[in-house]
Amino acid sequence: MYLDFLIEVPAVKGKITRKKKGNNTYINCEYARIYDHDRRFNIPQRVTIGKESKADLTMMQTNQKILIFILWITKLVFIAFLMILKRVK
Numbered sequence: 001m002y003l004d005f006l007i008e009v010p011a012v013k014g015k016i017t018r019k020k021k022g023n024n025t026y027i028n029c030e031y032a033r034i035y036d037h038d039r040r041f042n043i044p045q046r047v048t049i050g051k052e053s054k055a056d057l058t059m060m061q062t063n064q065k066i067l068i069f070i071l072w073i074t075k076l077v078f079i080a081f082l083m084i085l086k087r088v089k
Contacts, residue, residue: 006059025052
């Protein structure tokens with residue numbers, strides 16, 4: 001279910017991808033990579049966080065999974081903050 005408002009597509013380099021399916025373009029967020037030993041490459045784990053707006057390509061209509069993306073970004077920022085604190089001591 002998509003929410004009835006638009007937000008800007010997140011500008012996280014290498015983590016946001018677009019996938020066209022029919023008339024719609026879906027915004028996917030990569031949250032992990034799993035290494036496959038047999039095939040010897042990483043398999044990206046992605047979740048759809050929204051649908052691209054037809055009027056403005058920089059905006060998207062979100063779904064409820066955007067919260068997972070926001071929590072993931074918050075976690076990364078918090079870890080970076082803790083690393084900076086350890087260097088200061």
